[in-house]
Amino acid sequence: MFEELLEDVAQTNGLRETSTWLKLAAGLSAIVLCLLSTGYAAPLFIALVLSAAILTLARVDLRTYAELFLVPLWFALMSVAVIVLISGGEHVFWNWDPLPFLSLSVTRESINTGFFVLCRVIGGMSALLFIALTTPMTDLFVVMRKARVPDFVIDLAMIIYRTIFFLLDQVRQIYHAQVMRLGYSGWKESVHTFSVLCGSAFIASWDAGDDLVRAMDARCYDGKFALLGENRPVELRPLAALALFLIAASAAVVATQGMTLL
Known part of the structure; x- marks a missing residue:
């Protein structure tokens, strides 16, 4: 089953011995930065960096990673298509009124909004997959x-x-x-x-x-299960890499405020 494959990847990936706190900080901070961004470039930068980390540092198979991205990306594309058609705007490229109460149009503003939402989804999914593919659930419970x-x-x-x-x-x-x-x-x-x-x-x-x-x-259950996860110390090199990533991502969020596609 694919769900079992996810747990297998999390148990055997190249970042398995890295501190769980650092991996959670990287993933959750990336999600927050994607939500704070007002331009499309910062989420794409976050997605690029985290995807590179998943493929090179965690050594996750490219096909597995692509298959994981396929379903949420498909839903995101359908949602973006709806946003583009119903958002409206001043600079109209195409317009159609199939019903008296329904107007469909493609405008510069709707394209910018849809592309921005798509980039946010890509950045957020990269962050979630980074956590899912590098951190087993037992470590999360700890x-x-x-x-x-x-x-x-x-x-x-x-x-x-x-x-x-x-x-x-x-x-x-x-x-x-x-x-x-x-x-x-x-x-x-x-x-x-x-x-x-x-x-x-x-x-x-x-x-x-x-x-x-x-x-x-x-087994005389008293209201608390025993946890089998491991406590891994925070090492200097992963901590420095996390700090560098957060600084670069934060700078990208600030530098690309309001950036649009068109």
Whole structure:
């Protein structure tokens, strides 16, 4: 499953031994800077730097990274197309009124707005993928506990994270069994088979929850799960690289204020 591949990449990437605090600071700060930017150049600069770090420092496969970008980029492009058509503006390049209450147009202002939104999405997704591909969830749970996040929130997140993978595995096994039995050979059969898959997955997840509760009781669960993540020290070279990146990105945000495509 692709979700398992993400965790595998996070566990084996080239930045695995780098401090989790530094990687979170880089990703979250990049998102904030993308939101603060008023020009399109700064988010593109952030996306370029973080993508280079993912591909060269973390040594993530280019195809994996591109596949991860494909789905959010597709949604972003559709959203940008809508923004361009309905935003309006003074400098009109194309206009169409298909209905009395609906006017579609392409203007200089709408193109600038749509391109700016697209660049923000690209920059933010690069930051999120940087965190996802370089930081395993176990390390994030450790950071959450260090940051004094309530224990019940961490435990709930750990249970949800475990249940996601269990449910995906159950759905995959049930689906493959149905395909081998020609459960999706026709439209009627597909509807019936899909309903059976949903019901079976629900029952399996319910049983898994009961098993988890009994296992927790057997191990004298007292309201706090044990965490297996590692505490890695903050080293000088990664810290200097982070500081240099944040200074450069902040300078790009200030220097490119209001920059537009057209």
